[in-house]
Amino acid sequence: MTGPMWIRAADTLHRLADLGQQHGVMFVLENLNTEVDHPxxxxxxxxxxxxxxxxxxxxxxxxxxxxxxxxxxxxxxxxLVHRCAPYIGEVQVADVPGRREPGSGEIHYPAIARALQEIGYRGTVGLESWASGDDEQALRRFRDAFTL
Structure with a gap:
């Protein structure tokens, strides 16, 4: 990333923060992946x-x-959850591979739920996935993955 790109991004976020302060809202910046979805x-x-x-x-x-x-x-x-703790505004979840519901792939979501509990996170955890089968089963898997 170039210096000018960094400066422009930081300036834009400062302006967004000013708007957020005026209107009592928070803006969140999402990490993405370049390997599969966003090269x-x-x-x-x-x-x-x-x-x-x-x-x-x-x-x-x-x-x-x-x-x-x-x-x-x-x-x-x-x-990553522990390192980002003071700056997390929202958490989005889906499993890998295939952006399926938690519990259907390689991510051990109960460990994530424990880490979020350890850092005192009480914010939104958004499910951003495709159901691997039945929608109701996908919602149960999501709930089960985050029930400690």
Whole structure:
């Protein structure tokens, strides 16, 4: 990522933070993956998004920690949850491969749920996935994955 791109992104987020402060809202910046879904996108890795959000240092700008994208691009999701703890504004979940519901793939979501509990996260956990079969079963798997 180039210096000018970083400066422009930080400036944009500062302006968004000002709007958020005026209107009492928070904006979230999502990490993505470049390997499967978003080739070439800047600020894809959690590390990059975190560095940008930290540099802006405003409560109106937070991370949307997308665990599906993080698993594809980085892995070690429990560590990422702990590292991003003060800056998480929302968590999105889906399993890998195939963006299916939690419990259908390689991510061990009960460990994620424990990590979120350990950091005191009480915000939104959004299910952003396709059902691998029956919709009701997919919702049960989501609930079961996050029930400690």
């Amino acid at each position: 070439g996108v800047p600020f894809a890795r959690v590390e990059d998004v975190l560095a940008l959000v930290e540099s802006v240092d405003r409560p109106e700008i937070r991370i949307m920690l997308d665990l599906y994208h993080a698993q594809i691009g980085e892995g070690n999701l429990v560590e």
